Amino acid sequence: CLVGSVMLLLNGSANRDERHFADPDRFDIHRGGAHLSFGQGLHFCLGSALARMQARVVLEEVLKRWPDWEVDYDNAAKAHTASVRGWAKLPVRLG
Numbered sequence: 038c039l040v041g042s043v044m045l046l047l048n049g050s051a052n053r054d055e056r057h058f059a060d061p062d063r064f065d066i067h068r069g070g071a072h073l074s075f076g077q078g079l080h081f082c083l084g085s086a087l088a089r090m091q092a093r094v095v096l097e098e099v100l101k102r103w104p105d106w107e108v109d110y111d112n113a114a115k116a117h118t119a120s121v122r123g124w125a126k127l128p129v130r131l132g
């Protein structure tokens with residue numbers, strides 16, 4: 038019986054579901070399709086528009102200031118959480 042059970046949703050894993058996304062581990066900023074980063078349905082993130090706008094402004098400004106850069110993968114570290122399959126640390130070398 039599952040009544041009263043604790044449920045843990047692995048959003049980070051769902052966002053890399055190869056049954057839903059082609060080449061799911063490749064970073065593709067233009068990737069379409071319903072991802073779960075902001076949740077889904079009734080409790081969909083209320084701040085998603087603000088978060089997206091902030092991310093766009095940050096990326097625009099940083100890339101304007103430092104157009105030449107490369108990721109320093111030797112010193113990068115993966116994040117180990119249930120909700121995020123991304124990076125805890127992702128240093129870049131600026132040109």
Ligand code: HEM
Pocket residue numbers: 073074075076077079080081082083084085087088
């Ligand atoms: C990249 C940034 C963000 C991510 C990845 C994110 C992610 C999420 C997710 C996954 C949920 C759904 C939680 C659930 O289903 O129980 C959520 C809900 C929510 N988020 Fe965000 N969020 C972000 C930024 C923000 C910001 C900037 C605000 C407010 C200014 C915000 C306000 C909220 C609120 C109020 C809810 C609850 C909505 C509800 O329960 O009806 N979030 N967020």
